[in-house]
Amino acid sequence: MSRKRISRRRFIAGSVATAAAIAAPHVSTSHAAGSLSLGMWDHWVPGGNKIFDGIAQDWATKEKVNLTIDYLSTQGNKLLLTIAAEAQARSGHDVMDFSAWEPAQYVRHLEPVGDVMKEVLATNGPITEAMQYIGTFTGDWNVVPSTRGSLILPPCTRIDYLKQHAGIDVQAMFPAGKDPTPDAANWTWDAFLLAAEKCHKAGASFGLPLGATTDSLDWVGALFSAYGAALVDAKGNINVKSDEVGQVLEYAKRLFAFLPPDVASWDNASNNKWLLSGKGALIFNPPSTWVVAKRDAPDIAAKLWTHAMPKGPKGRLAPLLPRYQGLWNFSKNKSAAKSLLVHINKPDNIRKIVAGAAGYDIPPYQKLLDYKVWDEQGPPAGTLSHYPNRGDQKNVMPCSPAPPQIASQLYTNAVMPKMIVRIGRGESIDKTLAWAASEIEGYTRQ
Amino acid sequence: MVDATMKSDVAAMRADKRGSLQRTFQRKSTIAFLMTLPLILLIATLVLYPAFYAVHLAMLNKTMERFVGLSNFTFLFKRETFWMVVMQSCIFAITAVFFKAIIGFIVAHLVHNIPDKGQRKWRGMLLVPWVIPPAMSTLAWLWLFDPSYSAFNWILESIGLSGVPWLGDVYWARFCVILVNVWIGAPFFMIMYLAALKSVPDQLYEAAKIDGANWWQTMRFVTIPMMRNIIMITALFSTIVTFANFDIVRVLTRGDPLDQTHVFATWAFRLGIEGGDIPLGASISLFMVPILTVGAIFILRDIVKRGNEA
Numbered sequence: 001m002s003r004k005r006i007s008r009r010r011f012i013a014g015s016v017a018t019a020a021a022i023a024a025p026h027v028s029t030s031h032a033a034g035s036l037s038l039g040m041w042d043h044w045v046p047g048g049n050k051i052f053d054g055i056a057q058d059w060a061t062k063e064k065v066n067l068t069i070d071y072l073s074t075q076g077n078k079l080l081l082t083i084a085a086e087a088q089a090r091s092g093h094d095v096m097d098f099s100a101w102e103p104a105q106y107v108r109h110l111e112p113v114g115d116v117m118k119e120v121l122a123t124n125g126p127i128t129e130a131m132q133y134i135g136t137f138t139g140d141w142n143v144v145p146s147t148r149g150s151l152i153l154p155p156c157t158r159i160d161y162l163k164q165h166a167g168i169d170v171q172a173m174f175p176a177g178k179d180p181t182p183d184a185a186n187w188t189w190d191a192f193l194l195a196a197e198k199c200h201k202a203g204a205s206f207g208l209p210l211g212a213t214t215d216s217l218d219w220v221g222a223l224f225s226a227y228g229a230a231l232v233d234a235k236g237n238i239n240v241k242s243d244e245v246g247q248v249l250e251y252a253k254r255l256f257a258f259l260p261p262d263v264a265s266w267d268n269a270s271n272n273k274w275l276l277s278g279k280g281a282l283i284f285n286p287p288s289t290w291v292v293a294k295r296d297a298p299d300i301a302a303k304l305w306t307h308a309m310p311k312g313p314k315g316r317l318a319p320l321l322p323r324y325q326g327l328w329n330f331s332k333n334k335s336a337a338k339s340l341l342v343h344i345n346k347p348d349n350i351r352k353i354v355a356g357a358a359g360y361d362i363p364p365y366q367k368l369l370d371y372k373v374w375d376e377q378g379p380p381a382g383t384l385s386h387y388p389n390r391g392d393q394k395n396v397m398p399c400s401p402a403p404p405q406i407a408s409q410l411y412t413n414a415v416m417p418k419m420i421v422r423i424g425r426g427e428s429i430d431k432t433l434a435w436a437a438s439e440i441e442g443y444t445r446q
Numbered sequence: 447m448v449d450a451t452m453k454s455d456v457a458a459m460r461a462d463k464r465g466s467l468q469r470t471f472q473r474k475s476t477i478a479f480l481m482t483l484p485l486i487l488l489i490a491t492l493v494l495y496p497a498f499y500a501v502h503l504a505m506l507n508k509t510m511e512r513f514v515g516l517s518n519f520t521f522l523f524k525r526e527t528f529w530m531v532v533m534q535s536c537i538f539a540i541t542a543v544f545f546k547a548i549i550g551f552i553v554a555h556l557v558h559n560i561p562d563k564g565q566r567k568w569r570g571m572l573l574v575p576w577v578i579p580p581a582m583s584t585l586a587w588l589w590l591f592d593p594s595y596s597a598f599n600w601i602l603e604s605i606g607l608s609g610v611p612w613l614g615d616v617y618w619a620r621f622c623v624i625l626v627n628v629w630i631g632a633p634f635f636m637i638m639y640l641a642a643l644k645s646v647p648d649q650l651y652e653a654a655k656i657d658g659a660n661w662w663q664t665m666r667f668v669t670i671p672m673m674r675n676i677i678m679i680t681a682l683f684s685t686i687v688t689f690a691n692f693d694i695v696r697v698l699t700r701g702d703p704l705d706q707t708h709v710f711a712t713w714a715f716r717l718g719i720e721g722g723d724i725p726l727g728a729s730i731s732l733f734m735v736p737i738l739t740v741g742a743i744f745i746l747r748d749i750v751k752r753g754n755e756a
Contacts, residue, residue: 088724105721106722108509211700212702212705213700260593261614265614265699265702265703270593270594274594409721412717412721418705422704
């Protein structure tokens, strides 16, 4: 019986060939024909989906990938429920669109995308810290920050009411197409409180929601951050009884008295309707309210101005409501998905996305905030000039710097707005703090 | 000879086997079982599996990686908000079922007294709230209670009264969710009670009349005893469905203000789906199962007992 000797070179070649043969069905490079499915957030701005379709399908044609895109609405929590179902079933789309806290909730099911972000950051420059907070909380990037759907919620103000009732000229402080003037330094949370009081007395209250909705959480989170009031610190320690929290609650108690009586149950549409009804002088919102006003109430739209947040002891902080794209770790075509994620985030494509949504979407890269799209919107001309950060404004993620798993509970359960409603309705600050501490203690459970 | 005997034995056994198989298939219980098998499979897939899966989920830790037994339940029992939700769910379900039953009972009598010719029209119209999908009709109610455009407040303000924070004040908000539930659910009670009323033999009323019974005595000793089983079953089903209600609270208040209109289902959704803590959400939604099961067993046993007595 003759034994055939196998040379080392032949053994290595054979092993590589065998490994390649086994792995071949599971590896689809972006250049191989394969299929990829995306579960994307259904854009509110008409035409927002079409632009994205064009960008993604261009890539698919070039890379010979069979690409399917499903646009899932947040109405009725369709997107949220799809994410939960796919994570449970470990099956579904390859890439999913996530809102603020979902990457933290589903991190176990996500493929790290540090390699994608390395390429994206190399072309787009540094990313805002607020976006990194959730995107990198495990050390590596878990999700890719999205321009599409990411927004901030600065004040959208009735120019005439503020001028008439509070003597504040928002256009003079935040002129169209220019950086804020030195007068903007006077636009503080104290000035805001005074303006809220005067407008309320004149019958045009500020429409600040305090229910368990994102709009409520975002402005309240920005207020807390502007005072340096963190209920939970970055290490997860409960920090409810701090001087900063006491200070912000004293402030909020005074502000609550000047708000409409039913803000505790407002949803995300209530503040928009408040402004559109002509009753409100100011809300915190992305430009969607102005877009709807332009269509349904053009007289009111022509009197609206979006501008920077009031400044607090810790700075001028605008609440960020980010979106991300995540790659499920059970995806069958990870390399193609990563190639697409890089493509979507090329500066030219980001420009198209922002323009296609009439400036609603905000790129998370400071370098890409120089687009003219915001200056070109009107009437009034330049109404969205100060929608993206200008001057000393920075973005903040409400409930940060708490570890995202705890912060997501703080956010979902609307602890901060509830604290304001409690003290606003006469509960003592001590009792409110004790309630908050007890609630948060429950969120730290593993 | 032996061979021949053995062969005939085997043939007889085979024939016997065929016969017994045939008999089995001809048995009414077998046929009934086979005919219900698709339904049994359907229930097993769509009811039993999800139910057991929910129990399994309720016994996992927050990240769903570890079995923790009943600790999700013991955690909930220590939460102030949980007991508030228990209380609210009870207020919501008991009040809503009570008013649905009262309104259904009164309207059923009113409709019963309408001449047959016009009755169908009224029955159809009165069933409309129950037929419209609740999420849609609740949306219409939401607009009626809307802070900026409330039609109710517009009417109040137009007659010189001040508007009501329908969904912003705790008590008004609770009133609103119960009101909408009663509006949607009362027609179901009405139609069930109407069917029960129609099945009461006229002779009983005639006998009561001959005996000189007044309206109240006729109601107490004839109508209500004859309707009792339907009243109990309707109340039981409605209580279960009302305890499990989701859409009305979700659309109208989402549990606001200050979580004080949450019921089990909406709070479970808030913590489980929105908050990403599926095991805790499953525990909340399972909390009422044993209590409602015990209630259902007692009521159904009582109904069966009275059925046997009759």
